[in-house]
Amino acid sequence: MEESEEKERGIMGQKQEDEGTCREKAAGMNTQNSTPDIEEVRTEPEEKGMEEGEMKKEMEMELEAEVKVELCQSGPGLQMSFIRGTDLFGYVGIEAVLDQMRRKTMKVGLEFNIMVVGQSGLGKSTLVNTLFKSKVSRKSCTPNCEEKISKTVKLHSVSHVIEEKGMKMKLTVIDTPGFGDQINNENCWEPIVKHINEQYEKYLREELHINRKRRIPDSRVHCCIYFLPATGHRLRPIDVEFMKRVGKIVSIVPVIAKADTLTIEERQEFKERIRQDLAANGIRVYPQKEYDDDPEERILNDRIRESIPFAVVGTDKEHQVNGNKVLGRKTKWGIIEVENVAHCEFANLRDLLIRSHLQDLKDVTHNIHYETYRVRRLNESNMNFKREM
Numbered sequence: 001m002e003e004s005e006e007k008e009r010g011i012m013g014q015k016q017e018d019e020g021t022c023r024e025k026a027a028g029m030n031t032q033n034s035t036p037d038i039e040e041v042r043t044e045p046e047e048k049g050m051e052e053g054e055m056k057k058e059m060e061m062e063l064e065a066e067v068k069v070e071l072c073q074s075g076p077g078l079q080m081s082f083i084r085g086t087d088l089f090g091y092v093g094i095e096a097v098l099d100q101m102r103r104k105t106m107k108v109g110l111e112f113n114i115m116v117v118g119q120s121g122l123g124k125s126t127l128v129n130t131l132f133k134s135k136v137s138r139k140s141c142t143p144n145c146e147e148k149i150s151k152t153v154k155l156h157s158v159s160h161v162i163e164e165k166g167m168k169m170k171l172t173v174i175d176t177p178g179f180g181d182q183i184n185n186e187n188c189w190e191p192i193v194k195h196i197n198e199q200y201e202k203y204l205r206e207e208l209h210i211n212r213k214r215r216i217p218d219s220r221v222h223c224c225i226y227f228l229p230a231t232g233h234r235l236r237p238i239d240v241e242f243m244k245r246v247g248k249i250v251s252i253v254p255v256i257a258k259a260d261t262l263t264i265e266e267r268q269e270f271k272e273r274i275r276q277d278l279a280a281n282g283i284r285v286y287p288q289k290e291y292d293d294d295p296e297e298r299i300l301n302d303r304i305r306e307s308i309p310f311a312v313v314g315t316d317k318e319h320q321v322n323g324n325k326v327l328g329r330k331t332k333w334g335i336i337e338v339e340n341v342a343h344c345e346f347a348n349l350r351d352l353l354i355r356s357h358l359q360d361l362k363d364v365t366h367n368i369h370y371e372t373y374r375v376r377r378l379n380e381s382n383m384n385f386k387r388e389m
């Protein structure tokens with residue numbers, strides 16, 4: 001067997017064992033007393049004295065047909081076995097469930113709620129418009145909105161339905177005008193924390209109803225883009241405080257705003273300093289290491305973690321470059337192409353938020369952040385109930 005193949009099988013075997021353990025845990029089994037029996041059935045070659053090449057081929061075929069049966073027994077009458085796709089006698093059609101899921105998702109559509117936080121003028125509205133290639137920001141929807149700086153942080157949500165190739169997405173952009181704009185910015189994260197928790201509370205109340213809706217409307221914040229000014233220095237106290245507090249309840253993706261104002265060296269050094277500050281302050285940003293599902297995901301996410309925070313440029317203008325229309329910022333010295341990875345890291349951000357990790361952001365929101373909130377709230381209610389008795 002090739003070494004890489006062996007490794008792959010090793011990982012699969014480990015995954016199967018893990019899955020077995022998870023299943024046991026889910027079924028409330030005692031894992032100490034019911035260690036799964038792993039039975040490997042290999043067929044010995046019948047014919048002796050074969051040509052070496054034939055033997056090798058035969059052995060390869062046998063290894064393909066290797067049947068791994070994992071038996072998990074606990075209590076009377078429960079027996080489970082795991083049979084791999086290569087061991088089936090013919091096509092069953094299990095993988096067609098992917099098409100079913102695709103059709104269903106297309107019919108129902110998906111909801112995605114994204115929050116933008118950062119001082120006024122850092123390019124929040126421009127960036128969300130660039131991300132979704134449409135006018136989805138607060139400013140675009142309320143063109144006559146007050147331009148003067150608000151004295152408090154006010155949250156403002158706008159929703160749109162975006163459709164692409166038959167797939168509908170209800171996108172909600174939550175803007176936070178006023179954040180970080182005062183001389184004294186003490187506790188300016190509080191209205192944001194309150195809003196995030198209120199959405200969890202709304203969802204929890206819907207879940208606890210006796211007659212539940214078939215689909216609970218989801219207003220929970222799936223991702224928060226945090227805009228860092230391109231100063232080239234380090235994280236400021238307000239950045240540390242915000243990300244420390246809010247990173248515990250929502251997935252934060254920090255970005256360096258208006259990165260076209262930094263040279264390549266300045267950008268690299270700034271990114272490095274920010275990564276050091278994030279680590280030194282124990283700030284958890286998305287994607288978090290502890291939520292990587294498997295080694296493959298870890299490799300992919302490590303690459304993302306190494307280049308966070310993305311240095312981005314936003315625009316809502318198109319220009320002609322070599323006969324093609326490109327999104328860019330025209331300067332005296334040339335056009336900064338927003339989607340060109342040689343110019344900035346906007347494409348990396350777009351890929352993370354939309355093309356590769358959108359569903360994961362929703363899963364982390366539901367399975368980690370909302371779950372933590374739910375457990376805490378139900379424990380509190382339980383304790384209050386006991387005290388009243």
Ligand SMILES: Nc1nc2c(ncn2[C@@H]2O[C@H](COP(=O)(O)OP(=O)(O)OP(=O)(O)O)[C@@H](O)[C@H]2O)c(=O)[nH]1
Binds near residue numbers: 121178257312313
């Ligand atoms: N150089 C540069 N300018 C940008 C970039 N993105 C936006 N701008 C400009 O910065 C100004 C403010 O951009 P907005 O998107 O309105 O900023 P904002 O953060 O939404 O502002 P508020 O709504 O006041 O909080 C506009 O003139 C934009 O054209 C960028 O990446 N680079």
